[in-house]
Amino acid sequence: MQLPPALHARLAGAPGSAEPLPVERDPAARTAPFRFAPRPVRFPREHDFFEEGDVQRHLYLQDVLTQVGGAPERPRVPEFTCQVAGCCQVFDALEDYEHHYHTLHRNVCSFCKRAFPSGHLLDTHILEWHDSLFQILAERQDMYQCLVEGCTEKFRTSRDRKEHLVMRHLYPVDFRFDKPRKSRGPVMPGAAEQVLAEAPGDDGVPSEVDAMEVCSEHVEPPPAPAGERRAYSHREMELVSFSCPRTVAQNLA
């Protein structure tokens, strides 16, 4: 099929349309037994006309999907350590590090150190767990937002929200990213003493029961002496980072 050489030039040229030749139809054209009439044609989903293209499409998919799922060969690099303060995980492949970073360090609550799979869940967590204004408002109006993106429903209590997630969105009853807060009062910067007084395992520290980890004994916190393994309030973190190492109690004095 030889194409006129000027055609390629036309493609590369400026947009434009041809000045149409005058249209002049004779009514005799469409008289029986002749029936041609120009018309755009439409084909629905399952039409046989699509068979060939559909087959080619699926051949391609087969090739692609056969490659998916196996662990790909990773280029190895000299071992390096995660740079996040307190994390001592070692890696020899960049992709492994990327996943580690995103899973553990990207969406981390600075109040309680919990890691979340997405910014959305982190924001919801901070609002519901660490924002005293939220608690106040929640007494008067529906504040607990549905966790499913796109659903705008709000609820009075976290229990109501859970019920909605289960009934409406078919979520599992023990969905791990919707744990209700267990503490008596709000966890806020000013209540540092209260936080300190609580032993690890209570609200504010990733606990065994907390479903963020399957095995809490393998949590990645820094190898700090047992006495300092406590939750620091948000405000305290700032103090500690600018001053020389002092005990938390001294900082509060």
Added chain:
Amino acid sequence: MWSRQRGRLKPLCCGVEELRCRRREREAALRKARREQQLVSKRLLRDEALEEAEEGCVAMIFGEAEIQQFLRLAQRGTEEKEREGALVSLRRGLQRPETQQTFIRLEGSIRTLVGLLTSNQALLQLEAARCLHELSHSEQSAVVEACLPATSYLLTYLSGHSSDFIELCLYTLGNLIVESEAVRRQLLPQGIVPALAACIQSPHLTVLEALGYALSQLLQAKEAPEKIIPSVLGSTLPQHMLQLLQPGPKLNLGVAVEFAWCLHYIICSQVNNALLITQGALSTLGLLLLDLAGAVQRTEDAGLELLACPVFRCLSNLLTEAAAEAVGGQLQLRDERVVAALFILLQFLLQKQPSLLPEGLWLLNNLTANSPSFCTSLLSLDLIEPLLHLLSVSNVVSVLVLTVLCNVAEKGPAYCQRLWPGPLLSSLLDTLAFSDTEVVGQSLELLQLLFLYQPGAAQAFLQQSGLQALQRHEEVAQLQDRVHALQQTALHG
């Protein structure tokens, strides 16, 4: 500029002839499935023979005790490497249906796997996701449905940031989607559409390709026109899809192929094409067509026809919408470069994949049917002769070519004049020799138009033994009347 993603196809160990034979078998199986409307089926997604040939060692079958041990080690092992290794072994075993069956029957196994999937041990998470992916591939419904407790997490992770992990979740979801309407009935209320709409903003090409795949499977579902496409159209997905199809340096072939097919499934379901048109679908697809033609000239790149096909379909179907008339004033729809691009693509298809020619010609028909401007372009760009060259390819192609020629001829004397003289008459005499009734019928229609609008055409026809050519069809039911009418016109004017 088209950026090619890292090549997915690994070198294979079987010979070329064997590959060709295997491919023919696969094609035949797919064709059969398509006729039975079973094309969206788990069994056809992976080419099993190919897989077995690639596996160096055949995966072992594990029993209950072994599986339990792997799970225990993964959950509670002391060494990180040890825990990972246990899951890797489990994953390999899960390639065997027997192991899959044993696994799902083991109490607490899925729960443990989901626990590992949602743990904060990143590499364990990945391996657990791979195990789940294996299960999702199974042909046995019980195995696939055992994965259902994980879906809310898979969807949650789509809003994350780890591209490898998200890619895996998407392919797993894609497999689950294909499984059954029951599975989709869970995924939809769990928010799969908004989750995909959020995820499509990812900058990672691998994620986008996986998302396009999963979405295309969702849109192909039988119940899609009623239950799925409306909510997809109501989301931001269409805008993002169109953006990913825009020509430019960032256009990636693998990604574009997936989303072009997604668009096709939406458009041919005819739910709300007017909306897509207002979002600029016609304009984007028109520009993409131009870009494709450019790419085809520059490179022997395998796979451009995979994108051409859905683009043809989308454009052709959209052109039939009333809304298309309204925006017809837009330059893209009148731009004769579209016709130039289409012919360059037709030439490409003729060499690469002739079975796709009808789709391109369908688009040409829809472009020219009601457009004097495009019909004029065909004439002024000298495209009639190349068009005639296609007449020998197949009956379907011939009918379409003749239809396009009729589109031009029926617009009157000014057009027929430009069709004459030239190779048209001898081509028509050739097609009259075909036995296919539709081909001959369309030739008769074209002849009538030429006799009507072009003085001298009937005369020339007679001189070239046209009457004899007509004679052989005198007894054919669908052709008789027209044959006689033409004989009369030729003889008596």
